[in-house]
Amino acid sequence: MDQGAPGSNPQAPFDGKNAIIFGGGQNIGRSIAFEFARRGAAVAVADINTDGAKETAQAITDRGGKAVGVRVDVMDSASVATASAEAEAVLGDIDIVMNNAGLLHSGHPQDIPLAEWQRMFDCNFFGIVRALEVFLPRMVARGTGYIVNTASFAGLYPYAANRIPYAASKAAILNLSENLALYLEPRGIRVSCLIPGPVMTTSIGSMKTFSGDMPMRGPGSHLWVQSQDEAAHALAEGMRVGRILIPTHAEGFDTIRDWATSPDDFIRSLMGAFESGNDGKPQVDKVKFGLA
Template structure:
């Protein structure tokens, strides 16, 4: 999709990856709509876009609330006129020993990371389908392809769900003129840690694992996102080695799990 003069709606667009993508898309000529729960950061990002000569609007929206998502779509379509691109980017992290995580926390992360995109898709896709054009970008994670940390099972579960959702949507929507990409980054220097919940870590016997890659900036990742959208590419990685790791895992999942267990064991301090 050519981004110039298109309307891009970005949830979680006031900070981190969403903010960087908003600025990058605005730089390609897109009109930006930010949907976020943080009004102060939304205002700051809108000001940055406008200072650079771009067009931007902001709306308060909690993606866990059906009514707020429906109202967002109504206001965007009514006040802006259309929505050409939807980026489902709002997200949170939940971790800890599996047996220590209460069901209300599972509901929280599912509500934001998986049901949030579904709510937004249900609100905006009818408009795109009616027009026969549009684009969807879903932010997943490399953890949605390769589980690497035994203490982030809820997060990994939701992100695997987003990858599956995106793959199914690509099959369903591409014949109808709507492109789909899924973003699967590794470590990115963002404020996602502000939306962390960890349970029972003080009792955990296993420490957090580290992924074998370097940290990228949101701006570096945003450049990959806009390039992928304009090229119509489905899978977006933050680091090139991730594609190789993913392919190797797919060839022998048992071997991958065994290797990862060895890595985790080596990371534990000597007793």
């Protein structure tokens, strides 16, 4: 099955393809499942939240799409293999693997136990590696496929001093994605990395906190919070035109240019901003999100 070259077709590379979305039962992953299905893909929604996975799949089915919900724990290789097999039993060979599952926690780095650092990477980074273990040999053998990973602005440039393990794991995902693209695209397998900036989700509300006095720091007060649907649309559009790195906010690359001019000055300017009370929290359109 040829993935097809990037182009203007709004349904490419989705129409007639089978996708599995790890972490697809809630938040951005749920919106991505809807977006892929809207563009013609059959979708396996895999999530540790079984109810969320099945509800999302049922909503897609109710809208006329094809979907199945399966439980997965991306920190367990056997669970990833089982969920993948269940998805393929219903849909057939998987063309698009979306690695979106992740953990988030906050605290001073000295307050976060080693086991939590390891758990963060076990889910965010090695969860992707477990999916690659299942699907990459098949894609390489077929000479076609699409790998999509979710990173974060927190891994793109420094600011997330209150959630360093998370930021480090997302930086690793960015690097993994770039090098996978370098290796896989000549072999017919496309790679993209979604890089969310500020997006309205429930993740912060459920975030585990290890330090009571650690302030939340954001990617920049010049940014506006987007909806989950906007993030999903940005991803699908980026995939359509063949982008490897797909930020939800174009301003992220502007910040990278500022960082590249002098990384030391950039980091120290953030220190000064934090000290002066500018915590980098983005702006929120309260009317847009029904908060007014």
